[in-house]
Amino acid sequence: MPSPAPSDDILTRPRRHPPMNPPMSTERYNAREAEPRWQKIWDERGIYRTRNDDPRPKYYVLEMFPYPSGRIHIGHGRNYVMGDVVARFKRMKGFNVLHPMGWDAFGLPAENAAIERKTHPREWTYENIATMREQLKLLGLSLDWSREIATCDVDYYGEQQRIFLDFFKGGFVYRRESEVNWDPVDNTVLANEQVIDGRGWRSGALVERRKLAQWFFRISDASDELLAGLDTLERWPEKVRLMQRNWIGRSEGLHVRFALENPAPELPQEIKVYTTRPDTLFGASFLALSPGHPLTETLAATDPALKAFVEECRRGGTSTAEIETQEKMGYDTGLTVAHPLGGPHLPVYVANFVLMEYGTGAIFGCPAHDQRDYDFASKYGLPITPVVLPPDADPASFELDGGPYEGDGTLFHSGFLNGMSVPEAKEAVAARLEGELLGNSAVGERAVNYRLRDWGISRQRYWGCPIPIIHCDACGPVPVPQDQLPVRLPDDVSFDQPGNPLDHHPTWKHVTCPHCGGPARRETDTMDTFVDSSWYFARFASEPGTAPLQKAAADHWLPVDQYIGGIEHAILHLLYSRFFIRTLKKLGRVSIEEPFAGLFTQGMIVHETYKDTAGKWLFPEEVEKRPDGTAVKVGTGEPVTVGAPEKMSKSKRNVVPPEIVADTYGVDCARWFMLADTPPERDSEWTSAGIEGAWRFVQRIWRLVGDTTALAPADTPMPDRFGDEPMALRRASHRLAAQVADDVERLRFNVAVARVHSFANQFGDAIGAARKAGVTPDWAFALREAAAFLVAVVAPMVPHLAEECWAGIGGAGLAAEAGWPEIDPALLVEDTVTLPIQINGKRRGEITVPKEASPGEVEKAVLALELVSQALDGRAPKRIIVVPQRIVNVVA
RNA sequence: GCGGGUGUGGCGGAACUGGUAGACGCGACGGACUCAAAAUCCGUUUCUGGUGACAGAGUGUCGGUUCGAGUCCGACCACCCGCACCA
Numbered sequence: 001m002p003s004p005a006p007s008d009d010i011l012t013r014p015r016r017h018p019p020m021n022p023p024m025s026t027e028r029y030n031a032r033e034a035e036p037r038w039q040k041i042w043d044e045r046g047i048y049r050t051r052n053d054d055p056r057p058k059y060y061v062l063e064m065f066p067y068p069s070g071r072i073h074i075g076h077g078r079n080y081v082m083g084d085v086v087a088r089f090k091r092m093k094g095f096n097v098l099h100p101m102g103w104d105a106f107g108l109p110a111e112n113a114a115i116e117r118k119t120h121p122r123e124w125t126y127e128n129i130a131t132m133r134e135q136l137k138l139l140g141l142s143l144d145w146s147r148e149i150a151t152c153d154v155d156y157y158g159e160q161q162r163i164f165l166d167f168f169k170g171g172f173v174y175r176r177e178s179e180v181n182w183d184p185v186d187n188t189v190l191a192n193e194q195v196i197d198g199r200g201w202r203s204g205a206l207v208e209r210r211k212l213a214q215w216f217f218r219i220s221d222a223s224d225e226l227l228a229g230l231d232t233l234e235r236w237p238e239k240v241r242l243m244q245r246n247w248i249g250r251s252e253g254l255h256v257r258f259a260l261e262n263p264a265p266e267l268p269q270e271i272k273v274y275t276t277r278p279d280t281l282f283g284a285s286f287l288a289l290s291p292g293h294p295l296t297e298t299l300a301a302t303d304p305a306l307k308a309f310v311e312e313c314r315r316g317g318t319s320t321a322e323i324e325t326q327e328k329m330g331y332d333t334g335l336t337v338a339h340p341l342g343g344p345h346l347p348v349y350v351a352n353f354v355l356m357e358y359g360t361g362a363i364f365g366c367p368a369h370d371q372r373d374y375d376f377a378s379k380y381g382l383p384i385t386p387v388v389l390p391p392d393a394d395p396a397s398f399e400l401d402g403g404p405y406e407g408d409g410t411l412f413h414s415g416f417l418n419g420m421s422v423p424e425a426k427e428a429v430a431a432r433l434e435g436e437l438l439g440n441s442a443v444g445e446r447a448v449n450y451r452l453r454d455w456g457i458s459r460q461r462y463w464g465c466p467i468p469i470i471h472c473d474a475c476g477p478v479p480v481p482q483d484q485l486p487v488r489l490p491d492d493v494s495f496d497q498p499g500n501p502l503d504h505h506p507t508w509k510h511v512t513c514p515h516c517g518g519p520a521r522r523e524t525d526t527m528d529t530f531v532d533s534s535w536y537f538a539r540f541a542s543e544p545g546t547a548p549l550q551k552a553a554a555d556h557w558l559p560v561d562q563y564i565g566g567i568e569h570a571i572l573h574l575l576y577s578r579f580f581i582r583t584l585k586k587l588g589r590v591s592i593e594e595p596f597a598g599l600f601t602q603g604m605i606v607h608e609t610y611k612d613t614a615g616k617w618l619f620p621e622e623v624e625k626r627p628d629g630t631a632v633k634v635g636t637g638e639p640v641t642v643g644a645p646e647k648m649s650k651s652k653r654n655v656v657p658p659e660i661v662a663d664t665y666g667v668d669c670a671r672w673f674m675l676a677d678t679p680p681e682r683d684s685e686w687t688s689a690g691i692e693g694a695w696r697f698v699q700r701i702w703r704l705v706g707d708t709t710a711l712a713p714a715d716t717p718m719p720d721r722f723g724d725e726p727m728a729l730r731r732a733s734h735r736l737a738a739q740v741a742d743d744v745e746r747l748r749f750n751v752a753v754a755r756v757h758s759f760a761n762q763f764g765d766a767i768g769a770a771r772k773a774g775v776t777p778d779w780a781f782a783l784r785e786a787a788a789f790l791v792a793v794v795a796p797m798v799p800h801l802a803e804e805c806w807a808g809i810g811g812a813g814l815a816a817e818a819g820w821p822e823i824d825p826a827l828l829v830e831d832t833v834t835l836p837i838q839i840n841g842k843r844r845g846e847i848t849v850p851k852e853a854s855p856g857e858v859e860k861a862v863l864a865l866e867l868v869s870q871a872l873d874g875r876a877p878k879r880i881i882v883v884p885q886r887i888v889n890v891v892a
Numbered sequence: 893g894c895g896g897g898u899g900u901g902g903c904g905g906a907a908c909u910g911g912u913a914g915a916c917g918c919g920a921c922g923g924a925c926u927c928a929a930a931a932u933c934c935g936u937u938u939c940u941g942g943u944g945a946c947a948g949a950g951u952g953u954c955g956g957u958u959c960g961a962g963u964c965c966g967a968c969c970a971c972c973c974g975c976a977c978c979a
């Protein structure tokens with residue numbers, strides 16, 4: 001899924017040292033020593049292994065699994081850390097948490113690596129996985145590694161083949177011709193990202209469109225339910241739901257059949273168009289067919305000029321930028337159609353802007369009320385008749401001012417529609433045309449259209465899940481029999497020649513037909529990797545070593561309670577997964593419909609970029625910032641240009657490897673930094689000042705806890721009475737636990753961090769006060785409690801430090817297995833409240849009253865204040881507004 | 893073009909359903925400790941005027957609703973994101 005950029009020379013890169021003494025003295029928390037030690041203990045005790053038969057309520061938290069591209073940098077870590085905080089927090093709250101990890105391991109880069117470095121895609125992939133697994137472990141994530149999977153594991157893709165065949169038998173898959181990008185020099189199919197400026201990325205040849213038979217999933221049949229399902233996804237960002245809604249693109253309109261006049265015998269009797277503006281039918285001045293329309297093809301067979309025109313339309317890239325700038329082009333076929341409502345006869349054109357894939361591949365053009373039709377009609381001298389009159393315009397004098405009018409209004413020049421509003425006219429036309437016959441069926445038929453197209457899953461590639469079909473000349477496409485599954489990828493493949501290695505493998509594709517026993521060929525296409533990622537979250541539900549997709553396990557764990565990933569997957573991955581799970585339900589393989597109950601899209605980590613005088617990108621470690629704001633190259637003093645913060649990427653070298661952060665500050669600092677300051681959905685800038693701030697705070701927690709254990713004896717019993725100050729500290733401790741729990745539930749990590757900071761300030765003051773006053777039993781208890789609460793509250797965020805502190809205060813077991821602090825509700829309630837006093841809306845003072853004081857009592861107390869009587873200057877106030885617990889406003 | 897979002901100190905950002913704007917952090921400045929430095933601790937830090945208690949202004953701009961607006965409404969400006977010949 002995300003495509004992390006590898007960084008090759010991390011281990012030789014210069015290190016930045018911590019801003020202080022080496023963290024070795026006993027005064028300081030030594031993360032470098034403590035972190036691996038705790039990770040080993042967690043690992044040995046297997047505390048993050050999840051069992052399906054655990055009776056506690058389940059909670060499934062998942063981060064989008066990575067593509068194993070090589071190495072991760074710190075920019076990739078943010079979503080894993082956020083997920084980890086949620087997982088650890090929910091464990092403390094008593095849930096049986098599933099928090100797994102895997103690899104989106106098929107895909108093109110492995111084949112490119114095979115070509116460039118002569119390594120096998122399998123080796124390259126599994127080596128990358130090994131590296132990245134260690135890097136992720138370094139982050140101290142509480143993952144159940146026993147459930148790890150890679151989509152290129154035979155077990156996984158074998159199950160996927162079974163699912164494909166279920167889809168096939170259920171009628172959710174079909175095969176049809178579809179266009180691909182064809183590189184005529186390399187004789188190979190190119191992915192969209194391999195086409196650069198209309199040319200093959202490797203050969204530089206102009207890319208052609210070529211038709212190939214390919215497999216499709218019938219996702220467009222599910223348009224309506226996918227759309228309706230969005231309304232049930234209350235814990236998804238509104239933005240993502242909107243993007244999916246637009247992508248599905250439902251529209252309501254009318255199919256209208258136009259009778260061809262004097263058609264030649266080989267031609268059809270009619271042309272069917274789709275329109276969402278039947279109200280503008282009297283303004284129609286032409287019909288336009290797509291170059292790919294069947295009628296176009298029929299006509300082109302006997303009309304060389306039309307054939308040339310169609311070919312010209314085919315040329316040119318498929319990129320949106322090109323389509324966007326393309327001029328409207330048309331070809332007059334000489335045919336005409338009758339107007340269904342008795343208007344003038346209309347010429348039939350073929351036009352480059354009419355899409356075959358949408359609607360019926362044919363339109364009627366109403367130039368006065370559609371920009372595209374207006375452009376077209378202007379170019380070809382077709383009539384432009386306004387039929388919708390804008391509000392307040394005069395029908396006698398109304399003229400278009402240089403463009404179409406696409407707004408609302410009243411119909412005119414439109415026969416029986418005159419005077420109607422646009423919606424009324426739409427309805428009237430639909431009703432009229434439904435009742436009229438052309439041949440044996442109605443001229444008009446109401447229709448719903450979707451923008452969503454079927455999902456083409458065929459890829460002419462080696463490193464993907466083989467499509468388990470055998471092609472027989474006699475029997476057609478035949479499923480691979482169950483006992484011959486999985487269809488394994490052959491290992492002995494060569495990447496010496498262009499094209500699909502499966503296709504030119506000497507033996508692999510030659511098989512006998514399971515049906516008739518005759519000679520047959522395997523399908524050599526593999527599946528789109530989006531198929532792999534459409535059900536991996538269901539695979540994690542099964543215990544390791546068991547069948548990959550188990551109904552009971554999937555029904556137990558799904559839907560994912562909290563899914564976390566980048567916004568770039570807002571449409572395809574999430575929509576495909578939704579379709580996949582719905583289809584699996586229809587096939588009886590799971591019982592749920594929506595795979596992800598809660599979705600969160602996190603922001604990226606960005607970093608400044610650096611260039612030397614030669615324009616070469618520099619790593620952050622190669623750059624030294626001067627106090628005057630300029631930057632120079634370490635060692636040489638050469639000036640460095642500092643660029644704006646951008647997404648971390650290998651090519652721009654603005655990456656920070658997790659190893660260096662772990663070595664210098666410890667990963668807890670990195671985790672704290674990633675959670676602090678910036679709201680999690682926004683991009684966050686990685687800075688050395690920020691990580692140093694995190695380092696200081698980690699040390700601060702350590703000191704607060706250390707000071708407490710030195711001052712207050714362990715196991716101090718709870719005294720009957722508390723002094724004001726210890727009581728205030730207790731209130732703060734309990735409030736902290738309540739508020740941070742709320743913040744984490746709402747994924748407001750930056751706010752949670754701020755609260756912890758704020759509490760630390762208060763805790764520090766309390767320690768000072770206790771020292772001064774003498775550590776009485778009430779102080780001792782309050783301090784110990786504060787330390788225990790603080791450690792527990794930060795445990796999800798800085799788990800290693802928490803363990804070290806937990807051990808220091810004599811906590812039972814591991815912090816990772818401790819529960820969330822028990823909050824005494826009585827301590828969350830204050831008995832007095834301080835209200836600000838406004839005079840005429842401006843804050844002029846405040847008053848402290850008992851919490852239960854009635855508005856009348858508050859009013860009396862406020863009026864008694866000197867600042868109020870001064871402001872009133874003897875007059876009676878016009879009005880006093882008392883908002884209980886909030887504010888008092890005196891209107892003088 | 894269509895749809896959506898965001899605008900708050902030098903910076904990242906807080907502010908529950910309309911109720912003390914600037915929490916918390918970063919940076920900066922001043923001080924304590926130290927032979928000195930680092931670390932740590934304390935204080936100041938929206939702007940303007942004033943030595944000062946204090947006064948005035950202030951959440952992109954303009955207007956509105958309200959006792960009270962960062963928050964709600966209308967118009968506009970800027971930036972960001974998504975989609976884009978979808979009939």
